[in-house]
Amino acid sequence: MIDLFAGPGGLCEGFSSVVDGNGARRFAVKVSIEKDPIAHRTLLLRSIFRKFPKGKVPSCYYDYVRGRISREQFLAHPAIKDAAEHAAKEARCAELGVTPPKEVDDWIREALGGQTDWVLIGGPPCQAYSLAGRSRLRGKDVEKFEADAKHFLYTEYLRIIQEFAPAVFVMENVKGMLNSTNSGKRIFEQILADLKAPRDHLSYEVRSFVVHKADGELEPIDYVIEADDHGIPQSRHRVILFGIRSDVAAATKALKERPESFLLRKLTKKVGVSAALAGLPELRSRLSKEPDSKEAWIGAVRESPKALTGWRLSVRKDIEEAMEKFIKKAERQTTFGAPFVEAVVAPGGYMPQNLQDWYLDPKLGGVLHHETRSHMRSDLHRYMFASCFAATQKYAPDLRNFPPKLLPDHVNVDEETIPFKDRFRVQMGKHPSSTVVAHIKKDGHYYIHPDPGQCRSLTAREAARLQTFPDNYFFEGNRTEQYGQIGNAVPPLLAKQIGEIILDFMTSPRRR
Ligand SMILES: C[S@@+](CC[C@H](N)C(=O)[O-])C[C@H]1O[C@@H](n2cnc3c(N)ncnc32)[C@H](O)[C@@H]1O
Incomplete structure (x- = not known):
C-alpha cells in the first residue's frame, strides 16, 4: 500500500488491521506521505507500533504514550530501534506538489521493489471543494479560488497513478466534491474522467463500494458511503472511489460472477x-x-x-x-x-x-x-x-x-x-x-x-x-492539534471493511 495525504493515518490503520487467520497483517504500508509535521509524527509513531504483532508491542511504547519517557528516550530504546528505522523510510514528511517529484517517485519505486499488484490509497485535501471551503474562499476572492492549488491537489494523486499504474486505488473525499464547480465545470466529472483514463494505454474502472450498476451507469451520489450504515457510531458521508486497472478488472472473473461481494455490507443496527x-x-x-x-x-x-x-x-x-x-x-x-x-x-x-x-x-x-x-x-x-x-x-x-x-x-x-x-x-x-x-x-x-x-x-x-x-x-x-487530526481522518473501522473487500478482490483468481 502507498498512502498519499495520509493525515494521522486513519485509512492506512484500517487497511493494516486486515489480518489472516493467524493474526498476520495482509497489507503493508510501504510509503505514507503527509506534509503536516505533527500529523507526520503521529503517523511515524503508529508505523513503529504496527511493526510488532498484536500483543507484542514493547512496553516502551506504553511508557511513552503514558508520558513516562520522552520521545527521544522512546526513539532511542533498543527494543524499537529496527522498527523505528523502517518506519522512518515508510512515513515521509513531504509536501506533494512542492517536494521534487523525482524524490517522491524514488521513495515509491524503491518501496515497491518492482511489485505491480499493490494499492494506492489516500484523500487529497478537500478544503477548496468542501462546502465550508467553497463559500469561504469564493466569498473572498473568486479568482483566487479558481487558482487555488488545493483545488488541484488531486492531480498529485493522479500523477502517481500515471507514473506507477497501481492495480487498485481507493480515493476518499468530502461529499462537497460532487457539487463543486471550477470555471463553470463540475470538478467531480473532470476528476472521474481523469481517473478513468490517466494517460495513453492506461485505464481504470471506477466503482462504488455501496452500489453495483453496469459500467457508466453510476451517478455521482452512488459513490457516497454513509459510515453509520457500516457500524461506525457517527453520521459521516464521504465519497470513496474504488479504481481497478482495466486489465486487472477484465481478468478477475469474480468481479462479474459475484459483484455484490465487493460492496460494503449494510448493517441493520446502528451504533450509538x-x-x-x-x-x-x-x-x-x-x-x-x-x-x-x-x-x-x-x-x-x-x-x-x-x-x-x-x-x-x-x-x-x-x-x-x-x-x-x-x-x-x-x-x-x-x-x-x-x-x-x-x-x-x-x-x-x-x-x-x-x-x-x-x-x-x-x-x-x-x-x-x-x-x-x-x-x-x-x-x-x-x-x-x-x-x-x-x-x-x-x-x-x-x-x-x-x-x-x-x-x-x-x-x-x-x-x-x-x-x-x-x-x-x-x-x-x-x-x-x-x-x-x-x-x-x-x-x-x-x-x-x-x-x-x-x-x-x-x-x-x-x-x-x-x-x-x-x-x-x-x-x-x-x-x-489532536482534535484536528482526529476530525480529518477516515474512520479506521470503515477503512478496515474497505480493506477486506480489496483483499478479497486482489486474491481472487485471475485469467492469464
Ligand atoms: C483529509 S486529510 C487525510 C486523512 C487520511 N486519509 C486519514 O484517513 O487519516 C488530508 C491530509 O493531507 C495533508 N496535505 C495537504 N496538502 C498536502 C500536500 N501537498 N502534501 C502532502 N500532504 C498534504 C493535510 O495536512 C491533511 O493531513
Whole structure:
C-alpha cells in the first residue's frame, strides 16, 4: 500500500488491521506521505507500533504514550530501534506538489521493489471543494479560488497513478466534491474522467463500494458511503472511489460472477454514541475566563436553572427536574482528566463485543487524551440546558428551542461548516453522532457530551472513539492539534471493511 495525504493515518490503520487467520497483517504500508509535521509524527509513531504483532508491542511504547519517557528516550530504546528505522523510510514528511517529484517517485519505486499488484490509497485535501471551503474562499476572492492549488491537489494523486499504474486505488473525499464547480465545470466529472483514463494505454474502472450498476451507469451520489450504515457510531458521508486497472478488472472473473461481494455490507443496527464511549471515565469540565476549581465549577453549573425563569412552560418542568437530578450528579465529579488517565476500562454490556475487541487494549492500563476543555460560565449553562433537554425530550435542541436567556449575544460561527441554528449540539446517546470534523479543534459546542452530569464537550479520546480509532492510537501535538487530526481522518473501522473487500478482490483468481 502507498498512502498519499495520509493525515494521522486513519485509512492506512484500517487497511493494516486486515489480518489472516493467524493474526498476520495482509497489507503493508510501504510509503505514507503527509506534509503536516505533527500529523507526520503521529503517523511515524503508529508505523513503529504496527511493526510488532498484536500483543507484542514493547512496553516502551506504553511508557511513552503514558508520558513516562520522552520521545527521544522512546526513539532511542533498543527494543524499537529496527522498527523505528523502517518506519522512518515508510512515513515521509513531504509536501506533494512542492517536494521534487523525482524524490517522491524514488521513495515509491524503491518501496515497491518492482511489485505491480499493490494499492494506492489516500484523500487529497478537500478544503477548496468542501462546502465550508467553497463559500469561504469564493466569498473572498473568486479568482483566487479558481487558482487555488488545493483545488488541484488531486492531480498529485493522479500523477502517481500515471507514473506507477497501481492495480487498485481507493480515493476518499468530502461529499462537497460532487457539487463543486471550477470555471463553470463540475470538478467531480473532470476528476472521474481523469481517473478513468490517466494517460495513453492506461485505464481504470471506477466503482462504488455501496452500489453495483453496469459500467457508466453510476451517478455521482452512488459513490457516497454513509459510515453509520457500516457500524461506525457517527453520521459521516464521504465519497470513496474504488479504481481497478482495466486489465486487472477484465481478468478477475469474480468481479462479474459475484459483484455484490465487493460492496460494503449494510448493517441493520446502528451504533450509538453511548455504546462507543462506554467505559471511559466520567469527567467534569473546567471554567475559562475565571479561576477554575471544583467549587467554582459546580457553583456555575448550579446556576443553570435560573436561565429558565420566565421561559415557556410546556417542557420547562421536565427540564428543571432533570437539571436538579444532574446537578447532584455533577457534584460527585472529582476530576477533569489528563493526557493519560489511569483507569480500568470495562465497558461491559454497554459496548458490543466486536467494538470491545477493536477499541480496547488491556496493556494500556487507562485512557489517552482524556482531558476536558475549559468552558465559559454561560456555555456551561447552555450545555446543561441542551443536554437536559435532549435527555427529557429525546431529541437534540437547536437554538430555536433555547430559552432567550441562553441565546448567545454575538455569534461567532464558522457558518459554512456548522449552520447557525446548530451552533450548540448535544450528541444523542442512542444514535450515531454528527460528523466529527476538524472544526472540533476550534470549540466543542457542536460536540456536547450526552451526560448532563458531566456538563462538557467531548474530549479528544471521545472524538477518537467516534472516529473508531483504537484506544492505543496516540495523536502527537497539543490538544488542538489532536482534535484536528482526529476530525480529518477516515474512520479506521470503515477503512478496515474497505480493506477486506480489496483483499478479497486482489486474491481472487485471475485469467492469464
Ligand atoms: C483529509 S486529510 C487525510 C486523512 C487520511 N486519509 C486519514 O484517513 O487519516 C488530508 C491530509 O493531507 C495533508 N496535505 C495537504 N496538502 C498536502 C500536500 N501537498 N502534501 C502532502 N500532504 C498534504 C493535510 O495536512 C491533511 O493531513
